[in-house]
Each structure stands twice: as structure tokens, then as C-alpha cells.
Amino acid sequence: MRLSFLLLAGVAYAQVGAEWPSYNGDYSGQRYSALNKLNQSNIHSLSLAWTLRPNPGRAPQGGGGTTAVTIKGTPVVVNGVLYTTIPDHVWAVDARSGREIWHFVWQSKGGWHIGNRGVAVLRDTVYVETPDCFLVALNLADGKEKWHTEICDLEQFYYASVAPIVVKNHVITGVSGDDLDIPGYIESHDAATGKLEWRWYAHPEPGTPEAKTWPSVEAMMHGGGMTWVPSTYDPQLNLLYLGTGNPQPVIAGQGREGSNLYTECIVAIDADTGKLKWYFQPSPHDTHDWDAVQTPVLFDGEVNGRPRKLLAQASRNGWFFVLDRVTGERIIGSEYVKTNWTLGVDAKGQPIPNPAKGPQLDGALVTPNQGGAMNWPPPSYSPETGLLYANAARAWSVYYLYDDGDKPEGWGGNDRSGFSEGMVQAIDTKTGQVRWSHKWPGGGSVRAGMLSTAGKLLFTGDPTQNFVALDPATGKALWHAGLHGNVTNGPITYELDGAQYIVVGAGDTLYAFVIRMN
Amino acid sequence: MRRVASVRFLTVAVQCWARARAAVGVCARVVVGGGLVWGQAGPTVRQDVDPAAALRGRAVYTQFCVNCHGALAKGTEEAPDLIRSPLVLRDRLGNELGPALKRLPNHKRDLTNAQVGDMTHFLKEQIENTAKNRNPVRPPNVLTGNLDAGRAYFNSKCTACHSATGDLAGVSRRIPDAVDLQQRFLFPRRTKPVQATVAGVTGDLVRIDDFTVSLKTGAGETRTWTRTDALQVALNDPLKAHQDLLDVYTDADMHNVVRYLESLK
Incomplete structure (x- = not known):
């Protein structure tokens, strides 16, 4: 059962069509494409169309150096043009040939340059966030800057890496940073002018019952909860859905006793006002850096014979949740990889952390590790199979507490990682059970996004530099292409002139594959 | 993150x-x-x-x-x-x-x-x-376990493959940092290639994915096979047993064994 196909600002609620007009392709976050020219019967005819290896050496990084090029962003394709990014850089290239149309360079004032998740497009404007805390609007046709506006304070060690998304005339931005103890938030900006419309902080208002999940207002106001990954959106409910990041201090949590709302939460936010509608907390009082920011995927289904509007997240802590996205009620909660850090679940169905598996002065053996069972790369959901696909990891590490004082700041501890094995987990959204698991044969895990299509194909990367297609029903490996590096972004697909393209980023290179029907 | x-x-x-x-x-x-x-x-x-x-x-x-x-x-x-x-x-x-x-x-x-x-x-x-305080600081002391309990655990669980007077004699001299010792006990490094048998040919595993598998044979030759449903591939990874133990160890086991290993000067 699906919502009707609703076109809004060029981005549909669900099902990606011929274009890929936003980070997730549509508002649902399913990363499921209705395109089926490419399918299991002709996958072996898929051929390389073009590659793009951006060379920022031609375009110096702000500050005088160069940035390590890793394409982590999901490209956006509109009107035959593909937009791709690395920090401080946006390229518009011909989606048929990969030839550059324009290249925008931002002169940076600083900030971590660990990655950029991509652009948003609305009418004649491209929006991108910069590591030094700006939202920049570019002219779609030639990449000239229209305006920029500050979205965070670089002096407080914030930075920006997320892809903005456009909802109506709002540009929704997120923020990054976990070096110092600063609060996370999202903002809405007027798409035409960049003017701030609202800001929602990932903490309660002082004096509210939820504020009692912190020992003090000061701890709460410096409690983290970064918004690393773009929201999904339900146009009928006018609600944005996003996950929030780890509380601060990151590892040493003894100065922030309590569940630390609204860090590590899945939240529903009114898109026009920024008001919180509901929250659900996958990792109360986290001390493992397990940001609950994995894309909240929207889909509809039946629960006990009644149609429900649902949301699913394969969270970094190893747990899978299905929620009612109208109310936040938990429908399903289960482990999608085996973990060892919980004492069960509370009345809301939220995991209860085992204090013994928090960081210890002499170490605690914990799974998952800090990288998590999933990290930021996007999952995919296929409405045909009802499965959510996660390129997952089962990994172990020892968590150490470095600062056992009353008021640690920053991190105050860390983990040291050990064994890790990677696999694609296909999670049944009706039961929460893993329907099939495709282990990568050589061991090791990879941070690669997922794409499913109506051609009964599931694309992702393996840990040995292959771009692979699996059968979404069984996990059987169908096709691969050896790349120069592991997949580092979420693959996309689009159709032009009757040909279906598949584009994926691996390290410093974007690869476009194509199936031509004539 | x-x-x-x-x-x-x-x-x-x-x-x-x-x-x-x-x-x-x-x-x-x-x-x-x-x-x-x-x-x-x-x-x-x-x-x-x-x-x-x-x-x-x-x-x-x-x-x-x-x-x-x-x-x-x-x-x-x-x-x-x-x-x-x-x-x-x-x-x-x-x-x-x-x-x-x-x-x-x-x-x-x-x-x-x-x-x-x-x-x-x-x-x-x-x-x-x-x-920067996530990295440069080291945990103050990981030698909090019980030496006798660690020895007992070692003697009951580890001696099928290891010996305190053989491969692990003087291990704490070779790995003097107790934190490193703890990590190496839990997550030992690979010292020998994985042994693999493919289509009846045995050798050191060079690479395996869903599509190909490569071995180096005793003659020094590297052979690669395209993987099919019919191709028999068997791997023998000695580290697999250590990986499986991670679901078995308690934190007390970990600290006790590290304390014992540290005593093997």
C-alpha cells in the first residue's frame, strides 16, 4: 500500500522516477526507483558510460591547502544535469557524458572537511552547506553565487556537512561537530532569501518535564545531538523526520546522568513552525557515539489489519525500529545484528543501556563498535519485498573512560576497535527479523549506501572495492564491477533518452553505468 | 560521529x-x-x-x-x-x-x-x-583482574592452542603496554594467511569476494577462479575461533586473562 504520487517542488513523496532530484531521490528516504529498464535479465549488459574524477588541485581549498577527495554525497539529477560535491566544491556535469558544465569553489574559513552529503535543488537554485558554517545558494544555470548565510558558529567548532533538503519554500539545514560540547539543531531558511525562519534545538526547553532527563540546564544546553543526515518528510502530515546525534560529552557520560533528550532520538518536526510533534529515543544516555541519525525511512503498511503510516530506522546501535509516524508509537524493535549493551527495553520500547557496558577505566568489551552496526550511509527499502536493506557491520571494540571527573568535556574517552565483519541485512519491516543476510566473503565491513529498483536489483558496495548488484528477494550476488576504491556514497539511478543510468561514488571518482535499449 | x-x-x-x-x-x-x-x-x-x-x-x-x-x-x-x-x-x-x-x-x-x-x-x-581529548590520553590501568582467576581461565580454555611456556612465553615482554596486550588478546593479529581449498587445490588465500577467489599455491603460483554455485570453496581461518570467543568472554574474563598474560614476563 502506498501514498499517491505527489509532486512537490520537484521532489515526490515516494518512488523515484526518471530524475534523482534530492538527497534521497524522494521525500520517503526509501531510495527505491521505479525504473526497470535495467533488470535481472539484462544486468550483464550494463556498461560504463563515463567517470568523473574531480581534481580540486585545480581549485585550492580555502586556507591554502587541498582537501582529501572522497565523494560521500549523493548526486542530484535534474533536467539532464548531475550535481555532485566534495567539501567546498560543487560540480554540475552533463548527466549523459559526465562533462563539466560548471564548478563552484567556496573559499573556506575552516572547519572539518570530512565530507559533504550533497546539494538540494529548487527551481533555478542549488543549495549547499560548507564546512565553515554557511548555506550557499547558487544559480542553477551557471553556478554563480546568489547569496550565502551563516547557519552555525565556526568559533564554537560547529561545521556543516549535511545535504540541505527543500520542503515547500523552506531549505532545511543541519549541523555537525562533536569536538566541544555544543547543542545540535536544524534550521529552516527561506528558499529565496536565505532568511532564518525557525530553529529547532535537539534539547528540551528548560523547565519542561523532558528537561529532567539532564542533571542541569547547563549540561542540557551543551549536550550535543548533531543533525548529520538529511530529514525525510511526509507532505500530508507536513512533518520532517530526522535522527539526532550523540550526546556530549561523547564517551564520558557521568556528568549528564539521565536519558539526555533529545539526543539519539528520531523526531517529528512541523515543517512550517519547527515545533516538535513526537520523539522516540533509540539510545537513551548513549556513551558510545552511536548517533541515531540513520535515515528514517517512510512507508505505509498494515498493522493488525489496520493501515498505518510507518517509519523505519536501522540504527547505529544495532537495533531496528518501526514506528507509527503519526504518533511515534513503537510498533517493532529488534536487533538486526547481535549486540551486548542492553538490559531490555523500557515501557516505550526504547533499549535500556547496561551501565556495565558503558566505557570503563579498564575497558569494556562492546558490540557494536563506535562505527556502529550502521553509520551514515543511506539504507534502502523496497515496497515490493517489504524489506529494509542495510549495509551493516558486526564489530567489536573496547570502550575506555579517560576522564572520570565530575565534569568531563569533549569526549573524555574512546574505543579501540577490533574484529569487524560486514554484511547486507535484509530486515522484514513486518516482523523486524532479518529475512536474509549476505555476508561479505572476505570479512571486513564497508560504509556504502544502498539503492533498490523495480528491476529487482539491489545495489551497494562490498569491502573489496566492488560495486555489486544483489537479488533483493534472496541476497544472491548478480553482478559486479571492480572500482578503484570502496563505494563511499549512496548509488542513484536516472533515465535519459530511454537509457537508464546507475551512478556511484568510490573514493575520488564518480562512475556512471548505463543500459541502452537500442 | x-x-x-x-x-x-x-x-x-x-x-x-x-x-x-x-x-x-x-x-x-x-x-x-x-x-x-x-x-x-x-x-x-x-x-x-x-x-x-x-x-x-x-x-x-x-x-x-x-x-x-x-x-x-x-x-x-x-x-x-x-x-x-x-x-x-x-x-x-x-x-x-x-x-x-x-x-x-x-x-x-x-x-x-x-x-x-x-x-x-x-x-x-x-x-x-x-x-582533542578523545585520543591522546591513555586509560590509567587495565590490570584490574584477578591473576589466579586469569590463570585458571587460561588453563581451562586456551591451552588447546596456546602455551604459557611456548608461544606465549614472555608475552608481556614482547607487548609491554598492558592496553596493547588487552587489545591483542581480544583481537590477535593475523600472522599467517588463511588456508583455503578451491576445487581441490589448497593454498594461501590471496583474495575472495562473491565473484572470484585467488590462492597462492605451494609452488608460488597465484591461481584465480570465477566463483559459481558449483565451485567448492573451503576456508580455514584460525582467527575465527578468537572472533567467536568475543560472544563468550565476560569483562571479568577479559581483565583476569590480561592480568595473567601480563605476568608472563
């Missing part, structure tokens, strides 16, 4: 900000980070911490500020945290802190510009240390 990033600063430019000069009366260094590989937290142009000035600044801070703002500038019930202070974070060489000290009630108004400047070095040092 993140990474261990490499940061290198290639150039240190001497700059003198007009406002900083006005506030402090001296021209001091502000770092311009160049050659950034991954960037860094915060702005590229920032105050370079002068350790000698920070030491002098600590003395000023201890004399006039510590009672209210705390020994490490993390604040008390009397006064705010200065590491988290936007004013201190924005400050360059006292251009914000100097005027604030004169403006705010109950603050030392007659500090010299040099004293204020020194104090900013101390505060910036605290900030930089906080921003």
Missing part, C-alpha cells in the same frame, strides 16, 4: 589583528593553518597557543579567577564554564576578554594587557586540549 583525521600545519604566519592589538597592546602570533588535509575543528585562523604564555596565564587565572570559574576553567555554581564560553572561543589575544573583564561586575578590572593576553593562552590551551 567520526574519524581520526590527520592535521598538519605547514605555515605559521605572524599576524596582528587590529582589534587584538588595541586590546592587548602587543603584536602576537595567530596561526594560519595551511596544507589542511582534512581541515580542523574551528576556524583556520586562530590563536596559536604559546606554552610559556599559557603557563604565565595559568598563574594569573589561579590568582584571580579560579575560585569562581574552577581549577580547569570548567565553571562552578558561582560562575560559568570558560571552555564552553562563546566569548572566550571568539577571543583573539584578549580582544573580547579584556573589555569583558572591565565591563562585568565582580571581575578583576585592572589586569594589564599582558596578563589578559597570557590568560587567553591558558584558556585556549584548555579549549584545544578538550577538543
Whole structure:
């Protein structure tokens, strides 16, 4: 059962069509494409169309150096043009040939340059966030800057890496940073002018019952909860859905006793006002850096014979949740990889952390590790199979507490990682059970996004530099292409002139594959 | 969410900000980070911490500020945290802190510009240390287990493959750092290739994925097969047993065994 196909600002609620007009392709976050020219019967005819290896050496990084090029962003394709990014850089290239149309360079004032998740497009404007805390609007046709506006304070060690998304005339931005103890938030900006419309902080208002999940207002106001990954959106409910990041201090949590709302939460936010509608907390009082920011995927289904509007997240802590996205009620909660850090679940169905598996002065053996069972790369959901696909990891590490004082700041501890094995987990959204698991044969895990299509194909990367297609029903490996590096972004697909393209980023290179029907 | 990033600063430019000069009366260094590989937290142009000035600044801070703002500038019930202070974070060489000290009630108004400047070095040092405190610190002591319990565990669970007088004799001399010893006990490194048999041919595994498998045979030849449903592939990874044990160990087992291994001098 699906919502009707609703076109809004060029981005549909669900099902990606011929274009890929936003980070997730549509508002649902399913990363499921209705395109089926490419399918299991002709996958072996898929051929390389073009590659793009951006060379920022031609375009110096702000500050005088160069940035390590890793394409982590999901490209956006509109009107035959593909937009791709690395920090401080946006390229518009011909989606048929990969030839550059324009290249925008931002002169940076600083900030971590660990990655950029991509652009948003609305009418004649491209929006991108910069590591030094700006939202920049570019002219779609030639990449000239229209305006920029500050979205965070670089002096407080914030930075920006997320892809903005456009909802109506709002540009929704997120923020990054976990070096110092600063609060996370999202903002809405007027798409035409960049003017701030609202800001929602990932903490309660002082004096509210939820504020009692912190020992003090000061701890709460410096409690983290970064918004690393773009929201999904339900146009009928006018609600944005996003996950929030780890509380601060990151590892040493003894100065922030309590569940630390609204860090590590899945939240529903009114898109026009920024008001919180509901929250659900996958990792109360986290001390493992397990940001609950994995894309909240929207889909509809039946629960006990009644149609429900649902949301699913394969969270970094190893747990899978299905929620009612109208109310936040938990429908399903289960482990999608085996973990060892919980004492069960509370009345809301939220995991209860085992204090013994928090960081210890002499170490605690914990799974998952800090990288998590999933990290930021996007999952995919296929409405045909009802499965959510996660390129997952089962990994172990020892968590150490470095600062056992009353008021640690920053991190105050860390983990040291050990064994890790990677696999694609296909999670049944009706039961929460893993329907099939495709282990990568050589061991090791990879941070690669997922794409499913109506051609009964599931694309992702393996840990040995292959771009692979699996059968979404069984996990059987169908096709691969050896790349120069592991997949580092979420693959996309689009159709032009009757040909279906598949584009994926691996390290410093974007690869476009194509199936031509004539 | 993140990474261990490499940061290198290639150039240190001497700059003198007009406002900083006005506030402090001296021209001091502000770092311009160049050659950034991954960037860094915060702005590229920032105050370079002068350790000698920070030491002098600590003395000023201890004399006039510590009672209210705390020994490490993390604040008390009397006064705010200065590491988290936007004013201190924005400050360059006292251009914000100097005027604030004169403006705010109950603050030392007659500090010299040099004293204020020194104090900013101390505060910036605290900030930089906080921003980096995930990595450089080591846990104080991992040898908290029970030696006898560790020996008993070893003798009952490990001796099928290991010996305290054989392969593990003197292990703590070879791995003198107890934290490293703990890591190596839990996650031993691969010292020999995985043995594999493919289509009846046995050798060292070179590479395997869903599509091909490669072995190096005893003759030194590297052979690769395309994987099909019919192709028989068998792997023998000695580390698999250690990986499986991670679901079995308790933290007490871990600490006890590490304590025992550390005794094998």
C-alpha cells in the first residue's frame, strides 16, 4: 500500500522516477526507483558510460591547502544535469557524458572537511552547506553565487556537512561537530532569501518535564545531538523526520546522568513552525557515539489489519525500529545484528543501556563498535519485498573512560576497535527479523549506501572495492564491477533518452553505468 | 560521529589583528593553518597557543579567577564554564576578554594587557586540549583482574592452542603496554594467511569476494577462479575461533586473562 504520487517542488513523496532530484531521490528516504529498464535479465549488459574524477588541485581549498577527495554525497539529477560535491566544491556535469558544465569553489574559513552529503535543488537554485558554517545558494544555470548565510558558529567548532533538503519554500539545514560540547539543531531558511525562519534545538526547553532527563540546564544546553543526515518528510502530515546525534560529552557520560533528550532520538518536526510533534529515543544516555541519525525511512503498511503510516530506522546501535509516524508509537524493535549493551527495553520500547557496558577505566568489551552496526550511509527499502536493506557491520571494540571527573568535556574517552565483519541485512519491516543476510566473503565491513529498483536489483558496495548488484528477494550476488576504491556514497539511478543510468561514488571518482535499449 | 583525521600545519604566519592589538597592546602570533588535509575543528585562523604564555596565564587565572570559574576553567555554581564560553572561543589575544573583564561586575578590572593576553593562552590551551581529548590520553590501568582467576581461565580454555611456556612465553615482554596486550588478546593479529581449498587445490588465500577467489599455491603460483554455485570453496581461518570467543568472554574474563598474560614476563 502506498501514498499517491505527489509532486512537490520537484521532489515526490515516494518512488523515484526518471530524475534523482534530492538527497534521497524522494521525500520517503526509501531510495527505491521505479525504473526497470535495467533488470535481472539484462544486468550483464550494463556498461560504463563515463567517470568523473574531480581534481580540486585545480581549485585550492580555502586556507591554502587541498582537501582529501572522497565523494560521500549523493548526486542530484535534474533536467539532464548531475550535481555532485566534495567539501567546498560543487560540480554540475552533463548527466549523459559526465562533462563539466560548471564548478563552484567556496573559499573556506575552516572547519572539518570530512565530507559533504550533497546539494538540494529548487527551481533555478542549488543549495549547499560548507564546512565553515554557511548555506550557499547558487544559480542553477551557471553556478554563480546568489547569496550565502551563516547557519552555525565556526568559533564554537560547529561545521556543516549535511545535504540541505527543500520542503515547500523552506531549505532545511543541519549541523555537525562533536569536538566541544555544543547543542545540535536544524534550521529552516527561506528558499529565496536565505532568511532564518525557525530553529529547532535537539534539547528540551528548560523547565519542561523532558528537561529532567539532564542533571542541569547547563549540561542540557551543551549536550550535543548533531543533525548529520538529511530529514525525510511526509507532505500530508507536513512533518520532517530526522535522527539526532550523540550526546556530549561523547564517551564520558557521568556528568549528564539521565536519558539526555533529545539526543539519539528520531523526531517529528512541523515543517512550517519547527515545533516538535513526537520523539522516540533509540539510545537513551548513549556513551558510545552511536548517533541515531540513520535515515528514517517512510512507508505505509498494515498493522493488525489496520493501515498505518510507518517509519523505519536501522540504527547505529544495532537495533531496528518501526514506528507509527503519526504518533511515534513503537510498533517493532529488534536487533538486526547481535549486540551486548542492553538490559531490555523500557515501557516505550526504547533499549535500556547496561551501565556495565558503558566505557570503563579498564575497558569494556562492546558490540557494536563506535562505527556502529550502521553509520551514515543511506539504507534502502523496497515496497515490493517489504524489506529494509542495510549495509551493516558486526564489530567489536573496547570502550575506555579517560576522564572520570565530575565534569568531563569533549569526549573524555574512546574505543579501540577490533574484529569487524560486514554484511547486507535484509530486515522484514513486518516482523523486524532479518529475512536474509549476505555476508561479505572476505570479512571486513564497508560504509556504502544502498539503492533498490523495480528491476529487482539491489545495489551497494562490498569491502573489496566492488560495486555489486544483489537479488533483493534472496541476497544472491548478480553482478559486479571492480572500482578503484570502496563505494563511499549512496548509488542513484536516472533515465535519459530511454537509457537508464546507475551512478556511484568510490573514493575520488564518480562512475556512471548505463543500459541502452537500442 | 567520526574519524581520526590527520592535521598538519605547514605555515605559521605572524599576524596582528587590529582589534587584538588595541586590546592587548602587543603584536602576537595567530596561526594560519595551511596544507589542511582534512581541515580542523574551528576556524583556520586562530590563536596559536604559546606554552610559556599559557603557563604565565595559568598563574594569573589561579590568582584571580579560579575560585569562581574552577581549577580547569570548567565553571562552578558561582560562575560559568570558560571552555564552553562563546566569548572566550571568539577571543583573539584578549580582544573580547579584556573589555569583558572591565565591563562585568565582580571581575578583576585592572589586569594589564599582558596578563589578559597570557590568560587567553591558558584558556585556549584548555579549549584545544578538550577538543582533542578523545585520543591522546591513555586509560590509567587495565590490570584490574584477578591473576589466579586469569590463570585458571587460561588453563581451562586456551591451552588447546596456546602455551604459557611456548608461544606465549614472555608475552608481556614482547607487548609491554598492558592496553596493547588487552587489545591483542581480544583481537590477535593475523600472522599467517588463511588456508583455503578451491576445487581441490589448497593454498594461501590471496583474495575472495562473491565473484572470484585467488590462492597462492605451494609452488608460488597465484591461481584465480570465477566463483559459481558449483565451485567448492573451503576456508580455514584460525582467527575465527578468537572472533567467536568475543560472544563468550565476560569483562571479568577479559581483565583476569590480561592480568595473567601480563605476568608472563
